[in-house]
Amino acid sequence: MAERLEPKRLKKADRRRQILLELRLKPHVRVSELAIQFGVTTETVRRDMKELNDAGLLNRAHGGASTAAPALHRDMDERRLERVAERERLGRFAARLVSDGDTIMVDAGTTTMEFARALAFEQRRITAITNSLPVAMMLGQNPAASVRLSPGTYMREEAAVVGPETCEYLGRYNVDACFLGAAGLSEAGVTEAVEGFDAIKRAMMCQSSARRFLIDSGKFGRSHLCRVAQCDEIGTLITDARPAGPLADALRQTGTEVLVTPTNAADVDVKDHSFAGTR
Amino acid sequence: MAERLEPKRLKKADRRRQILLELRLKPHVRVSELAIQFGVTTETVRRDMKELNDAGLLNRAHGGASTAAPALHRDMDERRLERVAERERLGRFAARLVSDGDTIMVDAGTTTMEFARALAFEQRRITAITNSLPVAMMLGQNPAASVRLSPGTYMREEAAVVGPETCEYLGRYNVDACFLGAAGLSEAGVTEAVEGFDAIKRAMMCQSSARRFLIDSGKFGRSHLCRVAQCDEIGTLITDARPAGPLADALRQTGTEVLVTPTNAADVDVKDHSFAGTR
DNA sequence: ACCGAAATTTGGGATATGCAACATATGTCG
DNA sequence: CGACATATGTTGCATATCCCAAATTTCGGT
Numbered sequence: 001m002a003e004r005l006e007p008k009r010l011k012k013a014d015r016r017r018q019i020l021l022e023l024r025l026k027p028h029v030r031v032s033e034l035a036i037q038f039g040v041t042t043e044t045v046r047r048d049m050k051e052l053n054d055a056g057l058l059n060r061a062h063g064g065a066s067t068a069a070p071a072l073h074r075d076m077d078e079r080r081l082e083r084v085a086e087r088e089r090l091g092r093f094a095a096r097l098v099s100d101g102d103t104i105m106v107d108a109g110t111t112t113m114e115f116a117r118a119l120a121f122e123q124r125r126i127t128a129i130t131n132s133l134p135v136a137m138m139l140g141q142n143p144a145a146s147v148r149l150s151p152g153t154y155m156r157e158e159a160a161v162v163g164p165e166t167c168e169y170l171g172r173y174n175v176d177a178c179f180l181g182a183a184g185l186s187e188a189g190v191t192e193a194v195e196g197f198d199a200i201k202r203a204m205m206c207q208s209s210a211r212r213f214l215i216d217s218g219k220f221g222r223s224h225l226c227r228v229a230q231c232d233e234i235g236t237l238i239t240d241a242r243p244a245g246p247l248a249d250a251l252r253q254t255g256t257e258v259l260v261t262p263t264n265a266a267d268v269d270v271k272d273h274s275f276a277g278t279r
Numbered sequence: 280m281a282e283r284l285e286p287k288r289l290k291k292a293d294r295r296r297q298i299l300l301e302l303r304l305k306p307h308v309r310v311s312e313l314a315i316q317f318g319v320t321t322e323t324v325r326r327d328m329k330e331l332n333d334a335g336l337l338n339r340a341h342g343g344a345s346t347a348a349p350a351l352h353r354d355m356d357e358r359r360l361e362r363v364a365e366r367e368r369l370g371r372f373a374a375r376l377v378s379d380g381d382t383i384m385v386d387a388g389t390t391t392m393e394f395a396r397a398l399a400f401e402q403r404r405i406t407a408i409t410n411s412l413p414v415a416m417m418l419g420q421n422p423a424a425s426v427r428l429s430p431g432t433y434m435r436e437e438a439a440v441v442g443p444e445t446c447e448y449l450g451r452y453n454v455d456a457c458f459l460g461a462a463g464l465s466e467a468g469v470t471e472a473v474e475g476f477d478a479i480k481r482a483m484m485c486q487s488s489a490r491r492f493l494i495d496s497g498k499f500g501r502s503h504l505c506r507v508a509q510c511d512e513i514g515t516l517i518t519d520a521r522p523a524g525p526l527a528d529a530l531r532q533t534g535t536e537v538l539v540t541p542t543n544a545a546d547v548d549v550k551d552h553s554f555a556g557t558r
Numbered sequence: 559a560c561c562g563a564a565a566t567t568t569g570g571g572a573t574a575t576g577c578a579a580c581a582t583a584t585g586t587c588g
Numbered sequence: 589c590g591a592c593a594t595a596t597g598t599t600g601c602a603t604a605t606c607c608c609a610a611a612t613t614t615c616g617g618t
Contacts, residue, residue: 011614012565024367027306028338028345031605041567046606056420057400059307062342062574063605066307068420084316117300121293133412133428137304140435147433149412149440151448154426156419161428169430291595310575320597325576341604342575 015040016048023058023067030064079110086216086240089261091115094179094214094238100124102176105204106139108132108160108197109181111214120145129173131200132160148173155196162196167203178208184222185215185237187250189230191223198226211235220247231256294319294327302337302346309343365495365519365540370394372540373458373493373517379403381455384483385418387411387439387476388460390493399424408452410479411439427452434475441475446482457487463501464494464516466529468509470502477505490514499526510535 015038022029031049035042053060058068091114098104098119106112108131116138119126125144130136131152139147150169152161180201183193190213192198205211211233217240232254237243240261243251251258294317301308310328314321332339337347370393377383377398385391385407395417398405404423409415410431418426429448431440459480462472469492471477484490490512496519511533516522519540522530530537 021367026338026345028340030341042605043568043607044566047566059305061307061340062309064340066305066340066345068417085318088316088318117297120300121296133416134304136433137412137435137438138300140433140438141300141303143435148444149428149430149433151428151430154415154419154428156416156422159416165427321575322577322598323596326596 012048015045016052019045019048019052019065020057023065028061028064028066032063083216083218086218086261087111087114088118090214090216090238090240092118093259093261094212095119095122097177097212097238098124098126101126103127103173104129105170105173105175105178105208106130106132106135107178107180107201107204108135108158111181111216112179113138115179115214127175129170129175131162131166131170132158134159155194158194158197160197162200164199167199170200170203170207173207175208177210177212178204179212179214180204180228182213182215182228183219184224185213185219185247186221186223187231187246188223188227190215190228190234192226192228193224195226198228201228205229205233212238214238217241217243221245230254291327294324295331298324298327298331298344299336302344307340307343307345311342365497366390366393367397368540369493369495369517369519371397372538373491374398374401376456376491376517377403377405380405382406382452383408384449384452384454384457384487385409385411385414386457386459386480386483387414387437390460390495391458392417394458394493406454408449408454410441410445410449411437413438434473437473437476439476441479443478446478449479449482449486452486454487456489456491457483458491458493459483459507461492461494461507462498463503464492464498464526465500465502466510466525467502467506469494469507469513471505471507472503474505477507480507484508484512491517493517496520496522500524509533 031042031045034045049065052058058065094115095118116135120138120142123142127146128139129148131150136147136149139145150166152163152166182190184191231250234256236257238259242260310321310324313324328344331337337344373394374397395414399417399421402421406425407418408427410429415426415428418424429445431442431445461469463470510529513535515536517538
């Protein structure tokens with residue numbers, strides 16, 4: 001039982017420092033190049049990168065690494081790769097609901113992120129208020145858009161701000177519509193898993209003439225800790241598949257407007273054949 | 280000659296725009312991820328990337344691509360690439376001035392970004408308030424740090440928020456120190472070029488017990504439109520070279536504390552192209 | 559000098575990526 | 589309509605990279 005608390009080895013630390021230094025100059029370094037430069041094996045560089053990656057000091061990539069600077073958290077990146085097609089259609093479809101001159105609120109999440117992307121694409125003159133940093137940056141790509149960010153404590157996993165300050169700030173604005181995501185939708189209503197997000201969603205709902213919930217069908221029937229809204233409080237549900245069962249009943253009873261993204265039969269998956277190709 | 284002025288195809292142009300948009304949010308994208316996201320083959324993404332790479336709009340990497348001009352500040356000072364080493368030392372040096380439990384304010388800019396990077400590296404338990412999205416994300420990588428973001432209108436070029444809301448918000452907090460960048464420093468004082476940033480810097484100064492200005496020597500003698508502070512209002516100047524001439528006189532007269540980063544010859548990298556053998 | 563832990567190298571099989579040639583749409587223009 | 593150009597998908601194969609585990613070296617401490 002040797003208690004090695006302070007490994008005084010310098011070589012490893014030197015390499016790591018050099019890697020980070022290199023990343024300041026160029027946004028991307030290759031494992032192979034660094035291996036040659038340091039005179040070590042690629043395995044060693046790989047191990048260094050793994051440590052640096054785990055420490056959050058850089059972003060690992062296939063064959064190399066890139067700067068950790070303005071990156072999203074890993075969870076978010078992974079989540080973005082699930083149900084991409086659905087969310088993309090969903091976002092694009094929802095973006096069509098926004099007209100020139102509209103004022104909107106957008107909350108944080110992977111789905112609303114897709115919405116923001118689609119919205120930034122159509123260069124509309126809008127005013128948007130959000131608590132999500134990626135959404136703000138995305139919408140800010142459109143020079144015609146005016147984007148406001150709410151204050152609050154930064155939450156790494158979602159790259160958004162939360163807290164009472166956020167809600168209080170949102171309460172000072174009135175907008176035409178809010179576009180909200182959610183973690184679950186069942187006959188009991190809309191629910192959210194992330195602590196603190198429920199309050200923000202409710203705050204945004206209060207200040208909006210129209211309420212738009214962007215929820216893909218994978219969330220149907222699921223419910224989480226915090227309830228955001230009962231079914232009769234949902235204004236418009238934008239989703240990718242028509243609800244069924246008790247959820248459909250509840251929505252119909254409350255007169256909730258349900259918009260389903262058009263499913264082009266041609267667009268539906270053809271991925272049944274073989275996985276021989278890279279896809 | 281084919282008259283290919285405007286290929287009407289939207290799909291390809293769409294993808295390329297999306298790729299570039301994506302690269303503004305994160306420094307690196309993967310071929311495989313984009314293929315999934317777009318619903319196309321990796322080959323297609325590869326072809327897109329090749330074009331964009333040939334056009335100089337991104338840097339191709341094995342398995343993906345990275346930003347051509349690193350970070351989101353393409354519009355900012357072009358010489359930032361040359362002064363990277365200085366700013367890196369500057370940021371690291373300034374980060375040592377922060378102790379566990381401190382509360383600080385950090386404003387937007389490339390220099391303060393370096394500071395944030397260095398500060399995130401040392402995992403101190405601090406509370407930070409900033410108006411810069413990249414700084415917030417950077418500091419947020421440290422789980423022990425509590426980060427607050429100020430509200431305001433989003434400014435794309437700086438990836439920060441500005442405006443009266445921002446200043447009003449900052450006025451509600453009192454912190455131990457503020458760490459500010461600047462565009463110019465002369466005997467007339469600290470000046471800033473970006474409209475609206477001067478007010479934020481002043482607001483941060485008002486709420487801080489200690490004022491730390493991070494200004495590299497390249498800014499000496501330069502002055503811009505907005506004056507942020509007179510020389511007697513600068514608490515501590517952190518820079519990479521000892522000022523001279525009238526600026527030095529002014530600083531001495533006002534009793535400004537000047538900290539110069541130690542220029543350790545040992546600290547300078549060994550990045551010579553001195554490697555001979557393979558491996 | 560010896561021992562032991564950490565660091566590194568080595569080797570090999572599994573994947574991922576790149577590339578080029580060809581096949582299949584899809585739209586354009588005469 | 590049909591030839592043609594462009595865009596994208598598919599396939600096969602060469603490389604590059606990854607990951608794992610064992611062998612080897614390095615280095616600090618006694």
